[in-house]
Every structure is written in C-alpha cells, then in structure tokens.
Amino acid sequence: MPPPADIVKVAIEWPGAFPKLMEIDQVSACACVWSLANHDQFALQHADSSNFYITEKAQNAQQLHERIQSSSMDAKLEALKDLANYSRDVTFAQEFINLDGISLLTQMVESGTDFGDMLSFTLTAFVELMDHGIVSWDTFSVAFIKKIASYVNKFASDISILQRSLAILESMVLNSHDLYQKVAQEITIGQLIPHLQGTDQEIQTYTIAVINALFLKAPDDKRQEMANILAQKQLRSIILTHVIRAQRAINNEMAHQLYVLQVLTFNLLEDRMMTKMDPQDQAQRDIIFELRRIAFDAESEPNNSSGSIEKRKSMYTRDYKKLGFINHVNPAMDFTQTPPGMLALDNMLYFAKHHQDAYIRIVLENSSREDKHECPFGRSSIELTKMLCEILKVGELPSETCNDFHPMFFTHDRSFEEFFCICIQLLNKTWKEMRATSEDFNKVMQVVKEQIMRALTTKPSSLDQFKSKLQNLSYTEILKIRQSERMNQEDFQSRPILELKEKIQPEILELIKQQRLNRLVEGTCFRKLNSRRRQDKFWYCRLSPNHKVLHYGDLEESPQGEVPHDSLQDKLPVADIKAVVTGKDCPHMKEKGALKQNKEVLELAFSILYDSSGQLNFIAPDKHEYCVWTDGLNALLGKDMLSDLTRNDLDTLLSMEIKLRLLDLENIQIPDAPPPIPKEPSNYDFVYDCN
Numbered sequence: 001m002p003p004p005a006d007i008v009k010v011a012i013e014w015p016g017a018f019p020k021l022m023e024i025d026q027v028s029a030c031a032c033v034w035s036l037a038n039h040d041q042f043a044l045q046h047a048d049s050s051n052f053y054i055t056e057k058a059q060n061a062q063q064l065h066e067r068i069q070s071s072s073m074d075a076k077l078e079a080l081k082d083l084a085n086y087s088r089d090v091t092f093a094q095e096f097i098n099l100d101g102i103s104l105l106t107q108m109v110e111s112g113t114d115f116g117d118m119l120s121f122t123l124t125a126f127v128e129l130m131d132h133g134i135v136s137w138d139t140f141s142v143a144f145i146k147k148i149a150s151y152v153n154k155f156a157s158d159i160s161i162l163q164r165s166l167a168i169l170e171s172m173v174l175n176s177h178d179l180y181q182k183v184a185q186e187i188t189i190g191q192l193i194p195h196l197q198g199t200d201q202e203i204q205t206y207t208i209a210v211i212n213a214l215f216l217k218a219p220d221d222k223r224q225e226m227a228n229i230l231a232q233k234q235l236r237s238i239i240l241t242h243v244i245r246a247q248r249a250i251n252n253e254m255a256h257q258l259y260v261l262q263v264l265t266f267n268l269l270e271d272r273m274m275t276k277m278d279p280q281d282q283a284q285r286d287i288i289f290e291l292r293r294i295a296f297d298a299e300s301e302p303n304n305s306s307g308s309i310e311k312r313k314s315m316y317t318r319d320y321k322k323l324g325f326i327n328h329v330n331p332a333m334d335f336t337q338t339p340p341g342m343l344a345l346d347n348m349l350y351f352a353k354h355h356q357d358a359y360i361r362i363v364l365e366n367s368s369r370e371d372k373h374e375c376p377f378g379r380s381s382i383e384l385t386k387m388l389c390e391i392l393k394v395g396e397l398p399s400e401t402c403n404d405f406h407p408m409f410f411t412h413d414r415s416f417e418e419f420f421c422i423c424i425q426l427l428n429k430t431w432k433e434m435r436a437t438s439e440d441f442n443k444v445m446q447v448v449k450e451q452i453m454r455a456l457t458t459k460p461s462s463l464d465q466f467k468s469k470l471q472n473l474s475y476t477e478i479l480k481i482r483q484s485e486r487m488n489q490e491d492f493q494s495r496p497i498l499e500l501k502e503k504i505q506p507e508i509l510e511l512i513k514q515q516r517l518n519r520l521v522e523g524t525c526f527r528k529l530n531s532r533r534r535q536d537k538f539w540y541c542r543l544s545p546n547h548k549v550l551h552y553g554d555l556e557e558s559p560q561g562e563v564p565h566d567s568l569q570d571k572l573p574v575a576d577i578k579a580v581v582t583g584k585d586c587p588h589m590k591e592k593g594a595l596k597q598n599k600e601v602l603e604l605a606f607s608i609l610y611d612s613s614g615q616l617n618f619i620a621p622d623k624h625e626y627c628v629w630t631d632g633l634n635a636l637l638g639k640d641m642l643s644d645l646t647r648n649d650l651d652t653l654l655s656m657e658i659k660l661r662l663l664d665l666e667n668i669q670i671p672d673a674p675p676p677i678p679k680e681p682s683n684y685d686f687v688y689d690c691n
Contacts, residue, residue: 060086061095065104073118080121087128088554094134102126102135106144116158123164130171131537137175142182145172149186152195159200166195166206173213180217187214189229196238201254204243208257211235215264216398220271227268231413240410255403262405263398269416270395272343273385277335284342287349288331292319294352295363322367324376334378339394340385348381350417351424358421362428372438375431377424379441384424387449388416391456399600401619407461418463423452426470433475447478454481496674500661501654508653512646516632521545524625525558526618540568541618547636549573550608552616576610580633588617606630 064086067079086092105126108114114122130137151165169187172179187210195207211230218226230236239261243254250258277284296319317328325331335345352359366374389395409415427448436444455469523542540563541552553568583589586607601619604626608616620626627645634641 061092061099061101065096065099065101068104068108077118077121080118080125084121084124084128087125088556090132093129093132097129097134102129105129106140109147110141110143112147120158120160120164123161123168127164127167127171130168137172137179140172140179145179145182146186148172149183152187153191159203162195162203163206166203166210170206170210170213173210173217177217180214184214184218189226189233189235193233193235193238196235197242199246201243201246201248201251205251205254205257208239208243208254208261212257212260212264215261224268227265236410236413240407244407244410252403255405256401258410259402259405260398262409263393263396265409266392266394266416267396269343269389272346273339273341273389273394275342276338277332277342277345279330279332279336284345285332287345288320291323291348291352292316294356295319295323295360320378323363323378324366324374324380325378326376331378334382337382339389340382343389344382344385347385347417347420347424348378350414351381351421354417355421358425362425366428373436374438375428375436375444376438376441377428380427380431381420381424383441383445384427384448385420387445388420388423388452391449391452392416396599401604401621402600406456406459408463408466411462415463419466422463422467422470423448426451430475447475450478454478497658497662500658504657505650505654508650508657509641511653512631512649513635513641516628516635516641517543517547519628520632520636521547522562523551524621524629525555525563527621541616542568543574543632543636547574550616572608572610572616574636576614577608577633577637578611579609580606580630580637581609582606582630586617587615588619606633608633 060082064079064083068076068083070076070079083096087096105122108122109119109126129135148165148168151161152169169183173183189211192207192211196204198204215223215226239258243258244250279285320331321328323331325334327333335342362375363377366377409419412418427444430448430451431444434440434444434447451470451473454473455466458469460466460469520543523540525538525540528537528539538555538558539552540555540559541550542563542565543550544565550572551565551568552570552572555563583602583605586605588607589602589605604620604623606618606620606626606629608618610616618629620629624645627643631641631643631646
C-alpha cells in the first residue's frame, strides 16, 4: 500500500542546520523541526535549477507581488526576473494570480514606462502565467492589446520583447473571438511581413504563427479576402526565399507552422469543392463551352435556325463525348457531385488555358482512339480532383502535432492547380502504359494515387522536381516495387510452417514485450499541448528499472538523451494503475475545442487512470511512440499488446525467424503432411555399442 500523496520522504535543508532525511507531511513537519512560526506561509522548493514549488501556500507570491512594485529600478528588475522564472510553476502561478497579479502586470505594460529587460521579464511572466489556463483571455482591455501590438513594430530589434509580444497576440487570437477582432484591427499583415525577412528563425516562426492564427479564426467571408492580402504582400515568395530556401535547417516548430499555413491555404478550396454546378447557370455553362472551344477551335456559330440548332446540338454532343464527359448531352450534370463539385471544372479550365498544348494533345489523342481505350478527360479530371483533395485533406483542420509540409507548394501562387496539371498528364501517361480500357478506370486511379503518394514522400523542393520523380515512377516501375514488397512480405501458408509459427510466436511476443518495457525505462519527452505552441512546455516520463514505478516531471526544455529518475519530481506506482484508455476515451480529449478534437491528436492521445479519479494524460510525439507506450503499459498490466506496431514487428520477426530456420530447406518443397513413420527394423544389430 503506497503512502498518502501528501507524505513524502525528502532531504530538507535549513540555513545553519544539518540537512535531514525525513518522511513528512510536507511543510507542517518542517515547522516542528526548525520551530517555524506561521508555517503555512512557507513552501518547499526544489534545490535544483527548476525553482518549482512542492507545496501550495507560497510566501514568495506575496513577496514578489510587493517587490515588483518597488521604487528601486534594480530591485524591480530582479523581482521581475524571479517572477518570470517562478511563474512556470502552476502552484506559484495560482497564488500570484489570486493576488490579482495579472492585473498588476497589465497595468505595468499599459503604463508604457518599462523598457528593455524590465519589459521583457514582465511579458515573459505574463505569458507563463496565462499558459496555465487559470485566467480567461477575454478580460483584457483594448489599451493592453494596442500596447502589445505596438511592440511588434517598436521593438523589432529587441528579439525577446518581439517574441513575447507575438506569442501574446497569437494566444489572444486563438483563445477569444472578441480579442481576434480587436487584434485584427491593430495588427496588419504588412506589419508582420518584415519580421519574416530577418535571419532569426524563432521570430519567423512566431510571425507565421500569428498569421496562421488570424487566418484560422477569420470568419468564412473574410478568409478569402485575407488570402488575397497575403498574395498581394507576396507572403509565399518571402517564405520561400527567407525561410524554406534559407541556408539553415528548418526546425520542427517552423515545419509545423508551414504545414498549418499550407493546410489553411488549401482549405480555401473547400467552398468550390462543396459547390454543386447549377445546370441552369449560364456563366457556369460558359466554362464548359470554353473547354470545348479551346480543344476543337470551333468555327463561327451556325445561323440561329431550327435546322442549325439541331446540327449544333449534335456537334456539341459529339464533342462532349470526345472531352470525356459521362453525360454527353448535358455535361453540367457531371459536376453535381460534391466533393469535388465546381473545383474540378476550375482545374480543367486552368489546365486548358495555362497548359493549352498539353490539354489539346490529351483530348485529341484520346478522341482518336477506340472508344473502349480512350482515357476520358472529363471523368478523369473529376475523379483526380477528388483524389487530390483527399491526399491534401482539403477541408480538415490542421493537426496540432503534424510537421508534414511540402516545399513545392510554396513555389507557385496557384500550386494546387499546377499540382492538378502535372497529375492529369501523369494519369493519361499511366493509362497508355497500362493499355487500359474503360473497365480499368478504377485500377488506373489506384496506380496514379500510388505514384503521387510515393513521389510526395520524397518531399520534392519544386513542382519540376515532383514531375521528374513521377517520370521515374512509371507503371512498370510500380509493378516492380509491388512485386518486391510482396516478396519481402512472403507468407508461407503450408500447415507445417503455420505450426512452426504457432510454436515460436510466444517467444517473439516476449521479445517485443521486453523491448517495449526497455523503451519505457529509457523514457520519452512529451509536449504539453496548448493553444500556443511557441513557448513549448515539456514533461518527461519513464519507468523505473524494476518496472514498479513511473517517474514523471516537468522540464524547462526538450532534453538531449535520458533524464535521470531523481530529477523527475512525481511518481506513480504501477500497482495503482487501474486502466489505460486511448483516443476519445481520454479525459483530456473530452474537453471542448476545435483543435483538440483533431483526428491526428486523437490518434496520439492516451491516459493512465489511477485511484478514484486520478489521471495522467499523454499526447505522444508520433505514432511510433504512441504504440510503444500503449503496448508497454498494457504489458505492465498483463494485457495483450494490440498496436499496429506490435502486429508489424511480430510479422517481421516471425518471417525472419521462419526464413532462418528454413535456410537448409531452400529449394526443397515442404509437404503439407508429415512423412509416414517407417516400420521398426527386424533387429537392431546395426547399432554401434560405444562400450
């Protein structure tokens, strides 16, 4: 039975006295040992550099509240420095906020009397205190917002103040609709752009984060307007030049912000993607007429007589069939399915106008083939647009954990349309290579999707490089890759092999279990997710070598290597764990919030439930760590390891072990039934007696 949570065994120091190792009821015991009066005004503080408090009532909160109002500039500066440091601790933060500390800090900012380090420490303390989520963002005045916004221009050379100001603006926008409107009035894209042209990647990251926040929270009717402003200010080319192609590596946080900007930009296509074509809308029908005109270079319209009208209808029907529409009489009906809706027609028109030679070649080339061998341009364009929207997840919210941005999409103002133009030419090329007929349409689309996905995984730096990658991924090459993968995943299905698998599977599972537990012993650094990611909060969790206790605690920064057990402040006995839950069943995933309900975050979430209501909530850094930890925790609880990683590891290790054991039987056919046992010999005279 573990001791109560408020009973701890610690070494405690007091000035002028010997340190003592005691099992104590926190501070009250110290009062007895060193005869402290008013012991409820004291707190235990870690002796390491973290400065985090162990106990609740913190006298320092009252003292710092008084010290930051000192008339001595030196004393005030030192107090603000301490406040910025201590505010990371939630216990201290609660005490300081109870003293109306946030209001005091905002008054100091609004007064405009502090500059340099003093202002920097003030803003740092404010950011740290607000990060605990104790105080609502809706409580701040317009004067405070104006002051913070002014710092973005005023202190461009002071990196520390600029960072904090951008972080505060981002949090205001993300956490309050009212503040979004106020911030949007105070800060313009033009004011933010210059910060992207500098050399400090952290400032660039904060800047893109503010732009993303404004983009994300903008009302639907304002989002396209904002995108137009970003285009006018040449945001894409500035990011390409000063961030993506700068002579330095892109860190994870910058990669995340670029990914978010990429997603938000593509999400502008959602409106067209979900808009059905109105067959009665003449402007929309004119687009189809334009596609026909470009392809077949129609001559002047025949006279408007009843005979010529019939002739014109017949000619249009023939041409629409050549263009590959399903409905030859009224092709507008082909665009009534959403997705891809009108977006498909937009892509077709862009291709016809901006890549006219390729468009005409594809249409005429297919119209000259036999009907069953033609690649229908219209139908292909509609299905391809739908596929590209699925690949790029158009319409989905950005993930809180994903860093998957593609540099090539920042190389062109119409990157989605250009992406489509490359892929529609690929589709036509693959159709010819497969010698496909209309019955093979879905097979061709599957091959094209595989070609696109394989090319995207190489992260091409430009659209031309993407095109080059696709050239090397012909249908023949895809077949070779598939065959190679099938051979690597070869699975022997004869009964003797299956019996051998059953025999060795338990030892393979035990090997996987030990690997998972060893990884838990090494530990993992987890990110504390909140609405503002720039000031990252990290915490570390690891299993004790004897597999009895989970040690965990907050960190100032992401660690390099393992974190020792003794530096982690908290622990949870494995025996106290009641259950491990994942995804939507996690307590921290049941909270409301658009970003928290994101699919990718849900897939990385898991929680440990202990005692009656205790919980330890995790967001894994990636899918691999998620599988390792859920497997390891289930193994500790004596449950099956059910993750995809375990299945893959089991298949791989079983296959390797089987192949190793069958090396001597290479090229020998293994029978389904064991060979018959021969009769006993009539005598055993052939046995040699060693004695």
